[in-house]
Amino acid sequence: MKEEEIIKKVKKFAKEVYKILGAGYNECVYEEALALEMRKAKMNYDVELNTEIMYKGEKVGIHRLDFIIDRKIVVELKASTSISKGNVCQIQSYLRTLGLKKGLLINFPYPDKEEPDIEEVEV
Secondary structure, eight states, X not given: OOHHHHXXXXXHHHHHHHHHHOSOOOHHHHHHHHHHHHHHTTOOEEEEEXXXXXXXXXXXXXXXXXXXXTTTEXXXXXXXXXXXXXXXXXXXXXXXXXXXXXXXXXXXXXXXXXXXEEEEEEO
């Protein structure tokens, strides 16, 4: 599946999840609902995947990714009032670690909004 097709589907699923669940749940609830939508669509993804952070050939830390889809697109979920610059920096570091170019930052905001906040992030 092409990157743009993945992004389009995940955005659609995130909007559906938020439309049905609304605001106020823990991030893990939205993660499970989004995973359910991707499973139903037979998408290839990993959830809560640990990846090593390397410095000069030595492991110095671990990232835990919410989702990586088709080994192409990183998806990071939040459940807060808004997306912060720190959230954007976080997903950019994931992308650099994996050598990927594109990711999605999805926030299921509270108080209720019409749709989730969705930001396409690139490095």
